Amino acid sequence: MATRGDRAAVDRSRWDRALDFLYFGSKALGKRLSLALLDVGAVAVLWILTSYVVIRVSTGEIGYTLLPWWLVALGAVEAAALWESFGRSFGHRVARLELRRADGGDPALRQKLVHWLLWHVGVIPVLPLLLAPPPHERASGLTLRPFTMEGRIPRPWWRTSTGLYMAYLALVSIVAAVSGTITWEDLVRLFTNAGATAKFWRSFLSPDTSIILRTVQALIVTVFMAMTATAFAVLVAVPLSFLAARNLMRGLIGRAIYTVIRGTMSIIRSIEPVVWAIFFLVWVRVELAPFAGVLALFVHSVSDLTKLYAERLESIDPGLIEAITATGANRLQVLRYAVIPQIVNPYISFTLYRWDINIRMATVVGVVGGGGIGQALFFYLKGNLWTQAGTVMLFIIALVWAIDYLSARLRAKLA
Amino acid sequence: MAEPYLVVEHLTKVYERGHVVALKDVSFEVRKGEFLVIIGLSGSGKSTLLRCINRLIEPTKGRIFIDGVEITKLSPRQMRKFRRRIGMIFQHFNLIKRATVMTNVLTGRLGYNPTWKTLLGIFPRSDRELALRNLERVGLLEKAYVRADELSGGQQQRVGIARALMQEPELLLADEPVSALDPATSHSVMQYIEQMNQEDGVTVLASLHFLSLARRYGTRIIALKDGELVFDGAPEEIDDRKFKEIYGEEAEEVEIR
Amino acid sequence: MAVKPSAAIDAARLRRRLFALFLDWLTWGYVAYAVMYFLQEYWWSRTLYGFYNPLTLPGWGWPAAVLGTLAMAALCELTGYSLGERALKLERREERPLSREELLTGKAAGKPFWRTQWGVMSILLLALTVALGWHVVKISPEALLNPSERAREMLGEIFPPDFRYFFTPDPAFELRGFPYSILNLMVVTVFMALLATVLGAAVALPLSFFGARNIMGVSPAGWFVYGIVRGFFNVFRSIETMLWAVVFAIWIRWGSPLAGIMALTVHTIAALGKLYSEQVEGIDPGPVEAVVAAGGSRLEVIRYAVLPQVVPSFWAFTLYRWDINVRMSTVIALVGGGGIGDMLFYYKNEGEWALLGAVMATIVAVVWAMDYLSGRLRERIV
Structure with a gap:
């Protein structure tokens, strides 16, 4: 007997099928498109790097293409089509896929040709990829399947196209990097001019004792800069981390908040504290240099800690959440008794770690005028006072070493 | 015949857009005071079934009645309230490792106390005394203020039992309570569960890995295979043929003492 | 008694x-x-x-x-x-066992x-x-809430950034007589990080085995080498890249990319060396026993029992380091290390906020992309 409930279930499954088409269709599209983009990108990068080397070596100028841009782009697309049809391409390798016949056998030459020809119709206009399978795969009778080594003998890397590609890529990028950054005179000086630093090392053996007190003062300022920045950052990052944890932010609005916070944080994080310090030194009065340094460290710490905290939240054990939920606890109680006990120690550990980093950063931030020991170092360096600069550096090394040791010890205790 | 206490009707659970079917149209009834054991291979849907009963996992289809209440129709708020009547213990104990045993046991009272108080860690004196009595019952009174992760596996599971006892439950769901324990400890833990069943009249639904344990403690056994109910009957009814049907042709029964 | x-x-x-x-x-x-x-x-x-x-x-x-x-x-x-x-x-105070009554009434709670x-x-x-x-x-x-006049000017000009000199070099800005566009200098910066990471990893890899207790702790000479290598890692690691850059800027030349590369390399060697050798120390001794039992020599043990266990985490650490090096290389110019930082600080000193904004946006984009890429790759490896 069919009840109302059963009919509803049937209707829902039809709706489900429509959703399924979109869901799996978009997945298939994403898969093939990223495959094609990877391959086109891989070919293009290779060409650009090669051109860079050729131009740099032959003319000493900087350039990225030997041919017109449109030709490079077309060539890359065509090369990708060939690569994906006739071999196991870079994209295949990255996605751990391979092109096989429906019965699992090796593709025949005819099938490869069809695949290549129809690739242009199937991939370039993008939308045909929504079909499952897309036209070039349907017509050639080939399918993309997870790669497996089962029942096969591996080929050495120099006999696979991707292996050769990676080897050439590694070679050409290093040659390009060398040609782009290192000049002959610099290299000569690296091997002949080590004596120039002697004035520096000498001060390590005989530091200037008259500046010890003020150096210690600067050191204390640096420690406090790091501490204050970390403390304020914790206050902001802890609540933010809950909004930036994927497993806690469900639903459309939740996901939107998650994305916005994570995105903002990763943008903030990609600007080094030194650069932030430049901004804040413009922002506040010059007498408040340490405060500007603190603000710079604070901003960077918030973004870093939020990420670390949120990642920790994402990896909490769901079992405890289940257990507390099963007692009839509400969301807040679950948070208090299942989530927080799991994160307290890791959070403290991350905070110590960040404090450690902030001490290092605080010395660097000082160099642009952010107060503390870094400022002292820069002051002496500018005045060519090598003995004093060396003394300050000695103190910095000692401080960083001590804090590193302390924080490592404390973190080991917490683990 | 008494009125059934728990009724499961056509329960189906589907994960991930129709690709993984964890439970397929499972129906059965449990009377009050029964000790029902669920057996089956890993991945046969035992855990999903138990979690559907207190709706830690939302069923896709089907209805569940407990004591005449259709719990699949309850709102989340009502369900939370209802969960106080259902105790649960877990394979990996799921204790707050860094908190004391006492705190862990007290969490069993969360549903009975106002939120703001519990957030500050304040529980009424009566609850604290109940917690200590329950700890004495599972033989862990001395360990009350010890951190939970300092205890052995068997002791941790007994803390889990004490936590469930705090809820003063009518129904206990035990999700492979002894799979992470060695044989000797397994029996001691199972005996505490049996005690709950016999002395307090708590209906027990336990999933177990070993058939021998199921035979020893269960008053009735149901078996799941690939999400389907393949057996429902008394422990004695499982013969060699039935066993092979549930566990597959290559399985061999292992005795655990 | x-x-x-x-x-x-x-x-x-x-x-x-x-x-x-x-x-x-x-x-x-x-x-x-x-x-x-x-x-x-x-x-x-x-x-x-x-x-x-x-x-x-x-x-x-x-x-x-x-x-x-x-x-x-x-x-x-x-x-x-x-x-x-x-x-x-x-x-x-002395601990004394509590009676059942004391326990039951909760007196034992601290x-x-x-x-x-x-x-x-x-x-x-x-x-x-x-x-x-x-x-x-x-x-x-109050200083935070009331920005200075210069800060207001900066905020007014920095949006939208001026990408005029992204492809074509700014005639006013030259590095050692060579006109650089933002793109060109950014490429140089990424190259600096690349070279430093490759060089650093290449040196740290063999060194790390000398800094692993379980490999070296078989003879007094081994312990001696272990101590020296570990000491080297610790001392050189606690000297920040920026300080190394100062040293190399004096050594080679202020503003030379090679100085930046060397500074990054030295710190990379020490940091990676420590991480690598900790990994080697943390391996499962089982496979080592197995290879020894099969009659393997010390080198064979390293090749067949140690390396397979550590290679994935070595890659992960190297990628992580690459990520850090890209970040550092963007600012190392501040202390004479060369790279895009030269342009950044030039525009900051000139007060060309709109152009500075373009440089910053480029840095953010590149660092973000590298971070993403290295994160994804690390996920794949581990």
Whole structure:
């Protein structure tokens, strides 16, 4: 007997099928498109790097293409089509896929040709990829399947196209990097001019004792800069981390908040504290240099800690959440008794770690005028006072070493 | 015949857009005071079934009645309230490792106390005394203020039992309570569960890995295979043929003492 | 039967007591410093400014401070308000087994944290630290809320960034006679990080085996090499990249990318070397036993038992380091290391905020992309 409930279930499954088409269709599209983009990108990068080397070596100028841009782009697309049809391409390798016949056998030459020809119709206009399978795969009778080594003998890397590609890529990028950054005179000086630093090392053996007190003062300022920045950052990052944890932010609005916070944080994080310090030194009065340094460290710490905290939240054990939920606890109680006990120690550990980093950063931030020991170092360096600069550096090394040791010890205790 | 206490009707659970079917149209009834054991291979849907009963996992289809209440129709708020009547213990104990045993046991009272108080860690004196009595019952009174992760596996599971006892439950769901324990400890833990069943009249639904344990403690056994109910009957009814049907042709029964 | 406590245990206890006293002494020294700081700021109205205008003590102040703080520490030890004791977990009272009744009524539960003596002490200390920190780093919310005139100008101009010189070089900006566009200099920066990572990893890889206890700890000579390698890692790691850049800028030339590369490389060697060798130390000894049992030599053990276990994490650490090096290389120019930082600081000094914005946007995009890429790759590897 069919009840109302059963009919509803049937209707829902039809709706489900429509959703399924979109869901799996978009997945298939994403898969093939990223495959094609990877391959086109891989070919293009290779060409650009090669051109860079050729131009740099032959003319000493900087350039990225030997041919017109449109030709490079077309060539890359065509090369990708060939690569994906006739071999196991870079994209295949990255996605751990391979092109096989429906019965699992090796593709025949005819099938490869069809695949290549129809690739242009199937991939370039993008939308045909929504079909499952897309036209070039349907017509050639080939399918993309997870790669497996089962029942096969591996080929050495120099006999696979991707292996050769990676080897050439590694070679050409290093040659390009060398040609782009290192000049002959610099290299000569690296091997002949080590004596120039002697004035520096000498001060390590005989530091200037008259500046010890003020150096210690600067050191204390640096420690406090790091501490204050970390403390304020914790206050902001802890609540933010809950909004930036994927497993806690469900639903459309939740996901939107998650994305916005994570995105903002990763943008903030990609600007080094030194650069932030430049901004804040413009922002506040010059007498408040340490405060500007603190603000710079604070901003960077918030973004870093939020990420670390949120990642920790994402990896909490769901079992405890289940257990507390099963007692009839509400969301807040679950948070208090299942989530927080799991994160307290890791959070403290991350905070110590960040404090450690902030001490290092605080010395660097000082160099642009952010107060503390870094400022002292820069002051002496500018005045060519090598003995004093060396003394300050000695103190910095000692401080960083001590804090590193302390924080490592404390973190080991917490683990 | 008494009125059934728990009724499961056509329960189906589907994960991930129709690709993984964890439970397929499972129906059965449990009377009050029964000790029902669920057996089956890993991945046969035992855990999903138990979690559907207190709706830690939302069923896709089907209805569940407990004591005449259709719990699949309850709102989340009502369900939370209802969960106080259902105790649960877990394979990996799921204790707050860094908190004391006492705190862990007290969490069993969360549903009975106002939120703001519990957030500050304040529980009424009566609850604290109940917690200590329950700890004495599972033989862990001395360990009350010890951190939970300092205890052995068997002791941790007994803390889990004490936590469930705090809820003063009518129904206990035990999700492979002894799979992470060695044989000797397994029996001691199972005996505490049996005690709950016999002395307090708590209906027990336990999933177990070993058939021998199921035979020893269960008053009735149901078996799941690939999400389907393949057996429902008394422990004695499982013969060699039935066993092979549930566990597959290559399985061999292992005795655990 | 009473067991006579051995002298060794007593000596250990005494040492711990003394260490506790020392910790208390440090704590009180810190309190004394804070008191002096506030006295000088408010009583003598001296604005203390870290390095340029430090805190001073009269001649007799030193012995007074040392003895006074020592006395306070001793007093703490006597009265029980000792943080050192707590930190070293020295017990004050004897534990006695509680009866069932005491347990059942909940008498065994300890006092809450804020009512214990050390709890009171640490809360007071925390309050003092907050107050002192506030003054030492010159926190000023009002300065944050009222930006300077220059800052307003900066905010007005930086959006939208001016990408005029992204492809074509800015005629006003030259590095050693060579006109660089943003793109060209960014490429140089990424190349710097690349070379530093490759060089650093190539050196750190063989060194790390010499810095692993389980590989080297078979002979006295091995221990000696281990000590030297580990010492090298630790010392060189604690010297920041920026400091190395100063050294190499003096050595090679201010603003040369090679100086930046060398600075990054040295730090990379030390940092990666330490991470690598910790990985080697943390391997599962099972496969090593198996290869030894099969008659493998030391090199064969490394090749077939150690390397397969550590290669994935080596890759992960190297990618992580690559990520850090890209970030560092964007600012290393500040201390003469070359790269896009030169352009950044040039535009900042000129007050060309719109052009600066373009440089910043490029840096953000590249660092973000590299971060993403290295993160994804690490996920794949581990």
